[in-house]
Amino acid sequence: MSEKITPFSNVVIGIDLGTTNSLVAHVRDGKPEVLNSREGQRLIPSVVSFVDDKPVVGYAAKRKKVRDAEFTVFSVKRLLGRGFEDVAVGQDVLPYEIVRGGPEGDSKNISIRVGERTYTAIEISAIILRELKASAEQALGVPVRQAVITVPAYFNDSQRQATRTAGHIAGLEVLRIINEPTAAALAYGLDRKKEGLIAVYDMGGGTFDVSILKLHDGIFEVLATNGNTTLGGDDLDQAVLKVVAQEIKESHGLDPARDIQLNAALIEAAEKMKIELSQSETAVFEVKLACLNYSRKWTRSEFQKLILPIIEKTREPCLQALRDAGLKPEDLSDVVMVGGPTRLKIVQDVARMIFGREPNTSVHPDEVVAAGAAIQADILAGNNQDLLLLDVVPLSLGLETYGGLMSPLIARNTRIPTAAREVFTTFVDRQTGVDIHVLQGEREKVEDNRSLARFKLAGIEPLPAGLPRIEVMFLIDADGILQVAAKDLRTGHEQTIEVRPSYGLSDAEVEKMLVEGQKNAEADLAYRRWVEVRNEAEPMLRNAEKKLPDAFRLLPREEAQTIEAQVLALKQGIEQKDIAQVQDAKYRLGASTVRLAELLIKEAIESAQRASNKI
Amino acid sequence: MQRHCAFCSQPLTGASAPHVCVSCGKPQPVHAAGPESGAESAQAAVRVAEAEDYFQAFGVSRKFEQDRKALEKRFYDLSRILHPDRFSSAAFGPEARRLSLERMSYLNQAWSTLKSPQLLRDYLLGLEGFDTSKPQGNAQIPMELAESWFELQDAVMEEPDTALARVQDFELGLRKLSLSNAAAILELEKSHDSQGGRDLLKELGEKIRSESYLRSLERDVERLKNTLMKTALMKKNSNIPGAKN
Numbered sequence: 024m025s026e027k028i029t030p031f032s033n034v035v036i037g038i039d040l041g042t043t044n045s046l047v048a049h050v051r052d053g054k055p056e057v058l059n060s061r062e063g064q065r066l067i068p069s070v071v072s073f074v075d076d077k078p079v080v081g082y083a084a085k086r087k088k089v090r091d092a093e094f095t096v097f098s099v100k101r102l103l104g105r106g107f108e109d110v111a112v113g114q115d116v117l118p119y120e121i122v123r124g125g126p127e128g129d130s131k132n133i134s135i136r137v138g139e140r141t142y143t144a145i146e147i148s149a150i151i152l153r154e155l156k157a158s159a160e161q162a163l164g165v166p167v168r169q170a171v172i173t174v175p176a177y178f179n180d181s182q183r184q185a186t187r188t189a190g191h192i193a194g195l196e197v198l199r200i201i202n203e204p205t206a207a208a209l210a211y212g213l214d215r216k217k218e219g220l221i222a223v224y225d226m227g228g229g230t231f232d233v234s235i236l237k238l239h240d241g242i243f244e245v246l247a248t249n250g251n252t253t254l255g256g257d258d259l260d261q262a263v264l265k266v267v268a269q270e271i272k273e274s275h276g277l278d279p280a281r282d283i284q285l286n287a288a289l290i291e292a293a294e295k296m297k298i299e300l301s302q303s304e305t306a307v308f309e310v311k312l313a314c315l316n317y318s319r320k321w322t323r324s325e326f327q328k329l330i331l332p333i334i335e336k337t338r339e340p341c342l343q344a345l346r347d348a349g350l351k352p353e354d355l356s357d358v359v360m361v362g363g364p365t366r367l368k369i370v371q372d373v374a375r376m377i378f379g380r381e382p383n384t385s386v387h388p389d390e391v392v393a394a395g396a397a398i399q400a401d402i403l404a405g406n407n408q409d410l411l412l413l414d415v416v417p418l419s420l421g422l423e424t425y426g427g428l429m430s431p432l433i434a435r436n437t438r439i440p441t442a443a444r445e446v447f448t449t450f451v452d453r454q455t456g457v458d459i460h461v462l463q464g465e466r467e468k469v470e471d472n473r474s475l476a477r478f479k480l481a482g483i484e485p486l487p488a489g490l491p492r493i494e495v496m497f498l499i500d501a502d503g504i505l506q507v508a509a510k511d512l513r514t515g516h517e518q519t520i521e522v523r524p525s526y527g528l529s530d531a532e533v534e535k536m537l538v539e540g541q542k543n544a545e546a547d548l549a550y551r552r553w554v555e556v557r558n559e560a561e562p563m564l565r566n567a568e569k570k571l572p573d574a575f576r577l578l579p580r581e582e583a584q585t586i587e588a589q590v591l592a593l594k595q596g597i598e599q600k601d602i603a604q605v606q607d608a609k610y611r612l613g614a615s616t617v618r619l620a621e622l623l624i625k626e627a628i629e630s631a632q633r634a635s636n637k638i
Numbered sequence: 639m640q641r642h643c644a645f646c647s648q649p650l651t652g653a654s655a656p657h658v659c660v661s662c663g664k665p666q667p668v669h670a671a672g673p674e675s676g677a678e679s680a681q682a683a684v685r686v687a688e689a690e691d692y693f694q695a696f697g698v699s700r701k702f703e704q705d706r707k708a709l710e711k712r713f714y715d716l717s718r719i720l721h722p723d724r725f726s727s728a729a730f731g732p733e734a735r736r737l738s739l740e741r742m743s744y745l746n747q748a749w750s751t752l753k754s755p756q757l758l759r760d761y762l763l764g765l766e767g768f769d770t771s772k773p774q775g776n777a778q779i780p781m782e783l784a785e786s787w788f789e790l791q792d793a794v795m796e797e798p799d800t801a802l803a804r805v806q807d808f809e810l811g812l813r814k815l816s817l818s819n820a821a822a823i824l825e826l827e828k829s830h831d832s833q834g835g836r837d838l839l840k841e842l843g844e845k846i847r848s849e850s851y852l853r854s855l856e857r858d859v860e861r862l863k864n865t866l867m868k869t870a871l872m873k874k875n876s877n878i879p880g881a882k883n
Contacts, residue, residue, distance in 0.1 A: 033728065198726050242714050405727035411718055438750065440722065440743040500739060501722045 035169040035198060035404045036159045037396025039206075040152065040186065042100040042229030042255060043363070045069045046393035047155040049163065050401035055210060055394035058162040060154070066389065067158065069228075070097040071150050073137050080154035092118065092287040094138055098257055099151075101229045102144040103189070104182030107133045118286040145189045152193035170195045171400040173392050175230040176202035177250030177417050179463050180475050180505050187504070198403045200502040203227070204234035205245055205414055206395025207361040211386050212238045213398060213410075219356035220246075222344070224374050224382065225392075226337065226362040229255040233341045235348040235355075244413040247347035247436045249340035256364040259330045260293040266329065267293070267308060267319065275315055288312055300326050301366045327369040334373045341377045347436050358382045361391055414439055416499050420475075423460035427469045432497060435465065442498045446512065453485035459495065461505065480509055553602055560605050564593050567612055570619065577622045586615050682712070683719045686741050691765055692748035700762060702827035704752060713749045720745060759827070759846065766836070768843040770850075780848060783815065787855065794862065802866045809859050816852045819845055 037055070039046045044066040048057045060067045062081050072084035072095040079087070088095050096119055102110060107123045110133055120136040134141035152172075159167045172195075174186050183200050190197035204223035211217065218238050225232040232250035236243055267289055268279045279286045292310050299306035300323050309318040345352065358378045364370055365388050374382040387394075401407045416439050421431040432443045447457050457480040464472030483491045492512040499505055510517050567590045574583040589612040596604035682697065689695035696712055698704060718724070725738040751757045763770050790808050794801040826842040829835075 199723070239714070242717070399723075402723055403726035405729065408718075408724075411721055411723060413717060413721070438746040440739050441746050442740075442743045498739070498743060501742075 033169075033404060034159075034163060034165055034167050035171065035400035036156075036167050037206075037393055037398070037400045038152065038155050038170050038172045039203070039393035039396055040100065040148065040155075040172055040174075040189075041069055041392075042098050042227055042257065043069055044228070044389065045151055045155055046390060047159045048390075048393040048397035049159065050397045050406070053401075053407070055213075055397040055401075057390050057393055058159050060158040061161055067151070067154060068097075069100065069151050070095060071099075071147050072096075073140075076138075076140065078150045080151055089284060089288045089291060092283045095119075095287070096135055096137060096142070096147050098229055099135070099144045099147040101253065101257070102133060102135070103148055104144075104179070104185035105133070118283050118290070145185050145192065148186070148189035149192035152190055152195060156193055156195055168194070168196055169198050169400075169404075171199045171201055171396045171403065172197055173203045173206045173396045174200055175227070175250060175252055176204050176225075176232040176234055176245075176248040177230065177252050178202075178503075179252075179418055179473050180420075180503070181473065182252070183502060183504050187502070199399060200504070201396060201399050201412065202232070202234065202245070202248065202414060202417075202503075203230075203392045204232045204248065204361065205236070205243065205412055206393075206399060207359060207386065207391045208234070208236050208238070208243055208395070209398045209410065209412065210391045210395040211359050212243065217357070220350065220354055221357045221359055222341070222355050222378060223359045223361055224337070224341070224365065224378075226364045226370060227255050228363065229253070229257050231255060231337050231340065233337070233344045235344050235350060241409045242411050242413060245415045246350070247344045248415060248417050249344040249347070250417070251336060251340060254333070254336055256294075256297070256362075258333050259297055259364065259367075260290055262329050262333060263293040263296065263308070263321075263326070264289050267317075270319070271315065271317060275317070277315060282314075285310075285312065285315065296321060297326070297367070301368070323368075330367075331369060331373075334370055337373060338377050341374075352378045352380070355380070359386060360384045360388065361386065362388055414501075414503070416441070416503050418463045418473075419465055420497065420499065420505065421462050421472070423462060423469050428467055429462045429464070429469055429472050433499060437499075439499050439503055440501050442496055444494055444496050447480060447493045447495060449483060449486070449488050449491050452488050454488065454491075455483045455485055456481045457483065457493065461497070461507070475505060476507070478507070483511070484514070553600060556602050556605055557597060557600075560593060560597055560609055563609060563612065564590065564597065567593070567616065570616070570623070573623060574616075574619050577626070578619060582615070582618070586612065586619065589615060682716055683741075686716060686720060686745055686748075687737075689744070689748075692751050692761065695745060695748045696752060698752075700765070701831040702755075702759060702762065703831050704758070706753060709749070709752055713745070716745055717742070759823075759842075763839060763843055763846070766839050768839055770843055770846045780815075780851075783812075783855070787858075791862075794866070798869075802863070802870060805859065805863050805866060809856075809863065812852065812856055812859060816849070816856065819849050819852060823849065 034049060036058075037048045037050075039048075045068075046057055046066060047060075048055050050056075057065050059065060060081055062083065064082060067081045068085040070081070070084040070088060072079045072087040072091055074087075074091075074094070078084075084095060085097075088097065098117060101117065102121070107121075110121055122134050122136050122141060124132060124134060124141075132143065134143050135147065152170075156167055156170070170190060172186055172190055174183055178186070186200060187197050204225045207223050207225060208221065211221075211223075218240075221236050221238060223232070223234045223236065225234075230250065230252050231254040232248065234248040235246045237246055238244075264279070264286075271277055271279060271289075277285060279289055288310050292308050296306045296308045300321065304323050305320060306323075307318055307320050310316075355378060358374060358380060360371065360374065360382045365374075365382075365384065371382050371384065398407070398410065399412065402410055402412075415436045416433060417435060419431050419435045420433040420443075421429040422445065424430040432445060433441060447459070449457065458477065459480060460469070460477050461475045462469060462472040463475050466472050480493050480495070483493065490513075493509055494512050495507060495509045497505060497507055508517070567586070571583075571587060571590065574586050578586075589608055593605060593608035593612055595601075596608050685697050686695045691700075693700045696709055698709070720738055720741045722735060722738045722742060725735045751761050760770050786808070790804060793804055797804075823842065823845050826838055826845065830838045830842065
């Protein structure tokens with residue numbers, strides 16, 4: 024491990040926790056830079072594969088996607104903060120098994136089956152975050168405790184909470200959750216030369232966001248945001264997969280939907296083909312497995328025709344965001360393209376048609392979000408006083424009222440932080456509790472919106488109906504996350520409310536995972552240290568064993584026997600994985616072989632001289 | 639430049655300046671270096687903290703007409719000081735963070751209200767005790783207008799041939815009324831801004847209520863007109879020979 028560790032280091036990193044790939048970045052001398060992963064890459068595929076219950080993350084896990092499909096989880100962001108009913112609707116076609124029930128068996132939550140075990144999406148995300156944290160620590164040579172993590176702008180409260188919790192479990196203090204398009208805008212406008220109204224069109228692996236921002240004198244003000252949290256590059260692969268799966272079914276009699284390994288291989292091939300078609304006019308979709316040898320040529324236009332209906336789904340969110348901002352497309356001075364799929368020409372074409380202008384493809388589509396997160400991290404660390412983000416809440420917040428309807432309390436696109444107050448009273452004499460159901464969404468009926476939390480205002484004085492007056496304050500903080508506080512207006516008593524998210528984990532569950540995570544981290548650390556020690560000791564042992572005959576030949580017998588004993592001690596230490604014994608033996612062996620080494624060198628020189636004298 | 643405490647306005651002096659105020663002990667927000675930094679912005683921040691209403695928070699008088707460009711600039715300047723992002727580093731404790739959250743949330747609400755002429759109008763009237771959202775009897779409904787609306791609906795049923803023309807006439811009259819009402823509202827606002835007075839506000843409240851009545855009436859008339867036009871179109875189509883095939 025690096026020796027540069029300073030206990031007071033205050034490094035805040037920026038993390039782009041993506042559906043398909045994740046990145047970690049930080050700011051050095053005012054400029055954001057992406058940090059290399061422990062695999063020496065800029066991207067860390069958001070894939071976790073379990074080997075004997077031990078997680079492997081990144082390219083190493085991605086390589087196992089087909090071979091160890093049963094033990095490999097990807098695109099988990101699609102499940103983060105969502106409930107069983109949301110996922111069961113059908114638009115989610117993830118090949119791994121999703122089961123009902125969280126860690127406490129609560130039936131609304133979901134878990135992912137991996138072999139014999141199940142994991143929640145939060146746990147899988149925490150594993151990825153832990154890898155990102157470790158990568159940053161390796162790259163920077165200091166421990167990292169604080170981070171800014173990005174989320175799709177259109178993520179709701181539960182999804183934001185889940186992201187925060189995952190960060191917490193990974194051992195990170197999440198200073199801020201920021202929206203991906205906002206982060207991208209921050210990186211885009213960092214030099215402060217860019218002013219005016221811009222749109223950020225952000226299509227990631229699993230989500231689509233559009234944000235309209237006003238850039239002015241270092242202030243990045245979001246005017247409106249919209250999106251679709253289940254629309255992204257994954258869906259393009261799925262469209263190809265559908266066509267191919269049908270053909271394979273007909274020609275080979277195999278059903279990819281029933282074969283997890285085949286399915287994973289097809290997804291991989293579809294992804295590869297998509298990337299190829301962004302560069303060239305034709306590409307070959309190819310799968311070579313024991314059970315199947317399949318290849319098919321695709322032209323770009325064939326592919327574009329297939330995916331156009333999906334890309335067209337981005338139009339309405341863009342137009343709605345413009346309407347909400349009170350703007351027309353011609354008011355914008357730039358349309359910034361973000362996310363891997365925006366490399367596709369067809370995506371750029373659709374954006375051009377929506378906004379009536381040439382989209383700006385100059386920012387790095389994969390790295391700009393992480394760079395923006397790093398800039399925000401730098402701002403929060405107090406290093407940058409020039410820039411400030413002013414963001415909005417993406418979805419309206421409201422309460423369930425009589426008749427199963429949602430009554431809005433905070434409208435979408437309201438600047439955050441913000442607060443709304445509502446006074447509640449009782450309907451029956453001597454009633455001591457009032458149930459409150461908080462919702463998020465744009466629909467009229469309660470069941471069409473997302474249930475955020477249910478809680479009871481308890482301990483109300485038993486008075487005639489309508490007399491108690493309880494003021495509840497709903498506060499949306501700078502992360503876009505809801506906080507609730509209540510006050511009895513008659514008595515002035517503050518009421519504490521435990522808001523249990525309708526989905527997600529309870530505090531107790533989080534604590535448990537945190538402890539496990541730390542245990543794992545300690546175990547991981549000890550293991551890494553052992554590997555480092557062993558890697559040094561083993562060559563030394565081999566070398567010493569080889570030189571033992573020379574020791575007996577050149578040194579007094581006693582001295583040679585000491586060396587022999589130390590070699591044995593070192594060997595034993597390695598076998599028993601005893602770090603202390605290995606270190607000790609290594610040290611002693613090093614000291615006692617100094618004379619032997621000198622003698623051997625002298626001998627070698629003499630023999631070389633003899634050889635040259637002979638010539 | 640001498641800086642002042644963002645909470646008690648005392649000059650920031652001593653060894654810990656400018657991070658902590660020696661007078662009230664509160665940690666200071668980090669300022670953006672702008673034309674308003676220093677004492678002026680600190681006082682602006684105090685204003686938000688102590689404001690009893692949105693006008694006070696922005697340091698402007700309780701008037702309908704506002705310079706929105708100037709308000710926007712103030713909003714940005716205050717945001718730079720008060721936003722929770724400025725209180726995130728380890729130098730600040732949980733109390734400073736909570737205050738920042740509360741103040742920024744108040745500032746955000748204040749700005750979205752003052753920014754919109756309609757919201758500002760309702761807010762100002764509400765502050766003065768005239769709640770425009772609650773209907774107060776039928777006083778605000780112009781009786782004459784209501785009567786002629788009922789007459790129109792009857793006429794449409796009885797004389798379908800002239801119905802569309804009558805509705806269009808009514809619509810025109812209604813639009814004229816709306817315009818003069820809107821002009822009256824602006825006039826009343828102007829008078830109030832220059833001389834004040836509760837009578838003016840009371841009258842304004844009535845005009846605003848009749849505006850909302852006019853608006854809902856306009857929607858009803860629009861709906862009636864659309865139905866009539868659809869019927870007329872269907873009739874026309876059914877007269878074209880072969881249209882039924």
